[in-house]
Amino acid sequence: MIRILLCTIVLFSVACTSSKKDSETVLFAGEIVNPTSDQVVLFKGGEKIDSAKLDSKNRFKFNLANIENGLYHFNLAPEYQYVYLEKGDSLMVRLNTIYFDESLVFSGTNEELNNFLLELFLSAEEEDRAMYAEYYEMEPQEFLSKISSLKNDKLKRLNELRAETAISDDGYELLAGNIEYTYNRYKEIYPFQHRRKTAEENIHELPKGFYAYRNTIDYNNKNFTYLRPYYDFMKAHFGNMSYMNCIKGCENRNFKTSKHLHFNKHKLQLIDSLVVEKELRDNLFRNVAFDYLLKRKDKPEYNEMFLNEFKTVSKNNMHIEEIENLYQGIANLQPSKVIPNLSVASFDNETRTLSEIGKNKKVMFYFWSGNNKKQYQEIFKRVAELKDKKPDHEFVGINIRTDYSDWKVILKNLGVDTRSQYHTDNYKEFTETLVIYPMNKAIITNNGVIVDGFSNIYYN
Template sequence: MKLYLSLIAIALMFFSCNNNSNKTKVEFAYIGGEIINPNSKFVILEKGTTALDTIKLDGRNRFIFKVDSLKKGLHTFRHGGEYQMVLIEPEDSILFRLNTLEFDESLVFTGKGSKKNNYFINEFLENEKEETYVLKLCQLKPEAYQKHIDSIKNRKTKSLEHFEDKYEVSELFKRIAKANIDYSYYSSKEVYPFAHYGKNKGAILKSLPVGFYDYRKDIDYNDNFLKDYPNYYNFLRRNFSNLSLETHYDHAKSKAFHRNMLCYNLDRLHLIDSLVTNSTIKDELLHHFTIKYISLSNNSESNTIILNSYLEKTSNEKDKALISGYVNSLKELGEGTKLPSLQVVDYNNEEYELNSIINSPTVISFWSSTLYDHFKDSHHKLKELKEKYPEIKFVTINIDDMGVEKTKLSLKSCRFNCNDEYLFKNPKESKRLLAIYPMTKTIIIDQNKKIVNANSNMFSVNFEEQLLGLINR
């Protein structure tokens, strides 16, 4: 680490000289770090949707990078399939250290500009824990619920005030930190009708006290400053889901509600189109809700209707092609069809055609080393299912392009065996043909190699019911 500390020291000396001379305005910063158990040899630094650079790790999995012509604000650094935000301002010289096995939890910043970023990562981790707690609180009556989340907001506000009293912070930090608190609070308000028990969501909406959503009148649906900020998007997703719920009940014939109702999802896409004019924000929201609907649907006709609505509203040509291809791939995987011909490789480096390894009722699931929690949870779940349903073959396929040895190492490091484990010979094409999204996707195949369900999920409440049906076919 001495080399990196020396580089940062040099940077700080340069900043100091500039400040003393008052001749040059500093418009750059340094960011560097060390990544333990790297998933690739690169770190990507982005500002918004623009990639600033792809930075190669050295032989000790470290890097240092000078951000020239700095546009101060939130940046994203990506490694493998994971990412996190970092606030970079002029004269910052930020180092971080993380372990990919516990990406967010292990992340620690040092150097000039570290305190504000450690504040943000701690807030991020607290918000993750808080999410589960808030969902439990949603079973309270509205007045009691509001009292609890008001208390959470007040605690966060006092914590921020204490931080600002203790450290010198910029106006930019204050603005982002306040937005973080506000939009977390607003999100808690928006989720209440969905998380509260009962299928009659219309009745829940009517039970809310007057003023429960008063903050909505001040929401900017086209906030260019926050457009790259995750908490803002999380709020918008919940807000549009809630607003669409109100619209839905204006014309719904039934009081019962479920999130994948076609008319409700069409209402939501229409509402986004009518309220959002910022193309970046609109396209992200439209993409999110469209792909989510399709990934949970086994109805090709409904998928086509949603797709057509999406195509009319989005301006993102790349996403149009991606989602259109996704819908077409799902059509090819309909019930009673056969899997496309794909090559997989086992951990002895033997190559097979995918259909050739199916000789009994089979469940195919997928994993990636970049989604570590899912990797562990799914393998523990599979172990349980294999013991309960010995009549079924459980095949697991890694979707990464890392080679046999590195993928095998991931399995062995967690003490998972390699039986019925494979990886794709051509991951990119295989993921497209099998429409692998989200990662929880599971494909159920009968003894005749015919698809029973190409869009299942081993964590769903009715999954074992589907397995019993497979056995009894």
Template sequence: MRQDLLLLLTFFSLLSCGDTSDEPTDAWIGGEIVNPKYDYVVLMKDRQIIDTMHLDENNFFRYHIDSVEEGLYTFHHGEYQIMHFSPGDSLLLRVNTTEFDESLSYSGEGARKNNLLIDFFLQNERENQLLPQFYSLSPEAFEKKIDSLTEERKKFFDVYLKKEESSESFVDVIDANIKYDQLSKKELYIARHSKKMSGTDLQEIPASFYEHRKNIDYNNELLKNYYSYFRFLNRLFDNLAYDKYKNEESYDRYSYTHTKYKLGIIDSLVESQLLQNSLSRTNTRRYLLRAGDPEETQEIYSLFEKLNKDNADIAEINSLKQSVENLMPSKLIPNVKLVTVDNTLKDLRSAITKPSVLFFWTTESSVHYQNIHTKAAELREKYPEYQFIGINTDTHFRKWRSIVRALGYNDQLEFQIEDIENAQQALVLSSISKSLIVDENGIILEHHTNLFRPELETQLLGYINE
């Protein structure tokens, strides 16, 4: 495989050498996907698909961009990452899907800047994991701490610039990365000390701590799909939305109230249509996945339609809205097709013979499927009035069946989804942790719960006593 990678890099180098023009306008991308989940990779810019690149028999791909616009691109294969392209780049990547971000590396022309991008991304992820231990600091001490982290990154980039010639576009991206990662941390600190959490010592935050909000560019076209910028705006707007209702309700970023105010803030502060589209889609989707009231759902959808002008976004959110409305309490569970361990088909509704809790799992996470089956067994002992039905979301029948049998799961209560794409839409399977509670007739009682939530047992008891 390494030899194939070297051959591909040599191929790109020869192509670059063959370009006799002073200023190339094209670019190449290629590479290897280790443990691929699909047989293709998708290249996008500004949320628009440029092309779908198919993997060969050795899980390699290559693609030529005839006329490349300098800036940020994303490549998708289950997960996604950001890349920076300039005319003349010949990027070769290698990524292992089992550790997508951590394994991603580049070689070829344009590799150093993109390796720097992923290094900064991973560094920020590590810093965010450490961040909660700094929340107890005073605002002054917290600011000093994150300023020191920011200064380290600036120094690192200064050293890079002395060694590498960089375009203005790339410098702007890295400067924004440093700036908005720092400001995101400040917004997280503000959030931590503005939510009335029991048992928490809240810090009094001085006005000076909010100074950064006076100089925010809400319409940066270069960064419109860059995670550092997009994440900062989302965190800022969450805090601004909470300020609107903090005296009436507790903080809940998934609630109708929060989403309503947040969409209003996006409408008032963001003028870029592309940013409005992205932000309204993300936040409306987040709300819908937990929505439980038809009237509130329609109101949020109407606000979304006012903001979003992308036809694909509108179609996606409208489809999700319809699926969510079909899953609301008092509705009949969608009758998706299931596969039994005997490899026969069974309707979901026919599998429900008494009040039931439906939970989902995948063979890709052994820790999760073992934990959730252990939890289901505990709950089954405590609440024999309910069936606990395990539904597998994979497409590998034999692998699923072998796990069910090897671990001694009740094969009368274990099924695999027959058409995962249809079921994901019908059951709104946005998270493997999701569970549903239905009565003996398949009428939905709870459409978005979780076996590990403390309130689940309260819900189960409540329906028993009705």
């Protein structure tokens, strides 16, 4: 019934056909139940291609001329999902935002490819949980057998799908790559998670051929650059190789600087030596920078040394401004610094600065977004607990990425004290200046002076 309804909608609204049109135009349309935004935005990699407003029936439509075949993603804030498009496609999507990925169904040309791609995404989420709950504890040979079984099952189904439908060679390569890199990533992670799970002192000895797939890794597949399993594999792969190379070649080194700095310089150099494709290279370098600067509480001088090394190996990185802003933001949030003098709006739409709010008292600033109901409900629940634990602190919430009027409605529905709630519509300035990664971030001040610029609301 769902398929019949979908095809009826497509035929009626976008003239869907079961075969591709002679035209090179791509028609991508859909219907959104319970929309969280009034528009759908289409991206190719990091570049915005187009946006489409929802009509009165919560439908959208893209007419796309002269676009490349390949992997795209569409965003309905705050969620996003893949879509694979080829010239001549007429593709429909229907989803309910309450169960975003689970409710999503494609219909039209290339529906089989896109539904299988979505199925791989959903099964990977389940298998990730099983890996950490059970599989990483297995002995190496048992683990390899489990991984091979899971992978071969999906490859078999992919080949059956290819025999039954007209999947293009590029589409098949994308799906096969998705499967291969998903399971190869688990192998890169296994030695470290196995040691953690079993409390073994050293990395477990692995059977010969455990990493045999490394001989066929394509470090420069432009079509895979924004394919999540490929990118996640690359992150795990470079982390694994950096650690192993360092253990073998640097174990007797007398670390005169931070071990974290030393290890992350290894990662930068490995990426530099193996990856040529510009976007993948830049994205991997960005990942190393964010991982080091945000997670490793090194001395400021080590952060500066890392940034200099980063600029040396990653010249003209497209993320350099973002990384420099992150570096500066971290420097400005060190203890004894005055909190950045950013402006926010009160519930009564009065402008105040963070310094004014924190004057003559101890304050914990915390952050939330109206786009994620579960997240902000948990944060307000945690704040209520902290008020009992820390009665000498004032707890000040700052909302980001929410329309001002929607923010006020949420606060009224929650029944919280609006006197300690503020709003900003400058998401980029706040996240970069206050280094709001992740959203659980908290900043503790005393009389406007920073006590802890990198606290976590759940670890207080």
